[in-house]
Amino acid sequence: MKKKTVATIWCEGCSGCHMSFLDMDEKLLDLIKKGMTFSASPLTDLKIPPHGTDIGIIEGSVATDTQEEEVKMMRERCKIIVAIGNCAVFGGIPTMRNKYKVSEILSRAYENAETNYNSHIPSAEDISKLLEKVKPVDKVIKVDYYIPGCPPKPEAIYETLLKIIEGEKPELKGKLLSYD
Numbered sequence: 001m002k003k004k005t006v007a008t009i010w011c012e013g014c015s016g017c018h019m020s021f022l023d024m025d026e027k028l029l030d031l032i033k034k035g036m037t038f039s040a041s042p043l044t045d046l047k048i049p050p051h052g053t054d055i056g057i058i059e060g061s062v063a064t065d066t067q068e069e070e071v072k073m074m075r076e077r078c079k080i081i082v083a084i085g086n087c088a089v090f091g092g093i094p095t096m097r098n099k100y101k102v103s104e105i106l107s108r109a110y111e112n113a114e115t116n117y118n119s120h121i122p123s124a125e126d127i128s129k130l131l132e133k134v135k136p137v138d139k140v141i142k143v144d145y146y147i148p149g150c151p152p153k154p155e156a157i158y159e160t161l162l163k164i165i166e167g168e169k170p171e172l173k174g175k176l177l178s179y180d
């Protein structure tokens with residue numbers, strides 16, 4: 001049986017979607033028995049190989065220039081992209097900052113927070129830059145499948161991956177499709 005490799009990343013998210021991924025529990029082992037293997041994930045710190053990953057799973061919205069580069073890299077390196085969780089699918093909670101300017105947000109966080117004393121906005125070449133607007137993943141790259149929910153149900157993640165591994169088109173219905 002040919003293995004299906006999976007790479008996962010998280011962008012502007014809380015890691016709750018990855019927790020839901022792990023909450024598949026023994027069904028994760030079932031997927032591994034059916035041919036799934038990992039090429040990379042934030043949990044393993046393995047790096048995404050340049051080619052050949054079958055399924056790329058993205059948690060979180062796109063809020064920084066670094067995240068924008070990362071999702072583009074996922075698209076280049078993975079045959080199928082799955083956006084998991086409301087942040088990746090719709091933008092989610094991180095988009096609450098979209099009604100403010102980036103300069104206002106940074107000033108509030110670093111210069112005018114009640115808990116900060118004599119602080120300043122950090123700036124350096126290697127610090128990611130906030131984008132003007134937080135975006136769902138499909139505003140940056142093409143997404144093949146979506147698993148909404150905050151976090152998505154482990155059963156929905158399982159069903160989606162199972163179908164992809166079996167070479168079928170996943171389609172979430174009924175209780176598997178949640179938005180809360």
Ligand code: SF4
Nearest residue numbers: 013014016085086087
């Ligand atoms: S969808 Fe919910 S659980 Fe997933 S990253 Fe966003 S806030 Fe966290």
